[in-house]
Amino acid sequence: MTREKGNALPDLPASPVGDPPSRRHRIHPAWWVAAVAFLALLAAAGFRAAPGALMVPLNEEFGWSTTVMSLAVSVNLLLYGLTAPFAAALMDRFGVRQVVATALTLVAVGAGGSVLMTASWQLLIFWGVLIGLGTGSMALVFAATIANRWFIKRRGLVIGILSAGSATGQLIFLPPVAQLAETAGWRTASLLIAAVALAAVPVVWFVLRDYPEDRGVLPYGADPATHSAPIKATGNAARRALEGLAFASKRRSFWALAIAFAICGATTNGLIGIHFIPSAHDHGMATTTAAGLLAVVGIFDIAGTIASGWLTDKFDPRILLVAYYAFRGVGLVLLPWLLSDTVHPSMILFVVIYGLDWVATVPPTAVLCREIFGDRGTIVFGWVFAAHQVGAAGAALGAGIIRDSFGTYTYAWWGGAALCVIAAILSITVKRTPHLAPR
Structure with a gap:
């Protein structure tokens, strides 16, 4: 596939060695690409923070039940995951910036179009299908x-x-979305999300490139004596994604990683991400206060995930996964006793620990996929991430049903804790032996 020579960044002379960059490359172009990728992921995350803050005002205006709204979020989470492996193949085939720009546009259309909703089935279209496809096309496989x-x-x-x-x-x-939903209305909050997603599109288009060769450099840290040019993808993208699944599904390590990551999704995006705010509201806590606590989870998530990436470069990723799932399970067991109408120090401690652990599982899981499955690792990780979102979707719907059936989320939190034990056991059984096959 022909790749364009863009002019968003200044033309820099090639550096023969990726790490460290030459004096003429004070900042290796790879870091600029990573910075714009970070910006794109940040923009797409706008809606992922929104459902928990918007469920209460939607219930008050339309009378839609928690189960109905949870179903729309479940469709979103499911498509978010199932789109990922195909998006990885599409990026290989058609280019990263084309896929990411289209994905951000879908998020904007879904968030902006939702202000016109008058019936619950439209929630499935805007929240579920459009935003699910958009966010899924640039999920963690993009990273x-x-x-x-x-x-x-x-x-x-x-x-x-x-x-x-x-x-x-x-x-x-999350805090401005929750604040806008309470003061200016949920429609204004949705339009804010749409505007941010659209604003990121031109930056992505002019800066992102597919390969370091497009900038005349080697990958960061590459040895010019041993580095070989990447294999360019050809053929049908969907077929490549399905072939990657067929190849990986014959390995026990794939299933261990996929099931454990499904539990990761269930206990983060599915449970806490969607139902923490409604659960705190059940205990008398103000929606904006609960949204602020969830935002603090995000603060510590940044530190935890970056630290996890650093640890993954130094230690056995399987041991890290066991530790992460164990801490998460303990937090979920204790959560029913921590929720109240005010914020106590024990709740702050829960938020800090859960934040550090939120997606700390991603770096070790992605590195294991690359280590075990080689060049197929990105597409295989796409399928593992699909399992993550299947788990999230199931937990989002299941917790909504539990809340409507029992009037409390307690059993949902305890069920998530039990699943974390299973995830820890599966993680330690992963075999790191490479399973390679001809591309």
């Missing part, structure tokens, strides 16, 4: 694609930083 193509060294750290982009989006957008 893995950038890290794998542009970096040889610092790969785990870069995946950690880019994964934190979603947390940063949650941090930035």
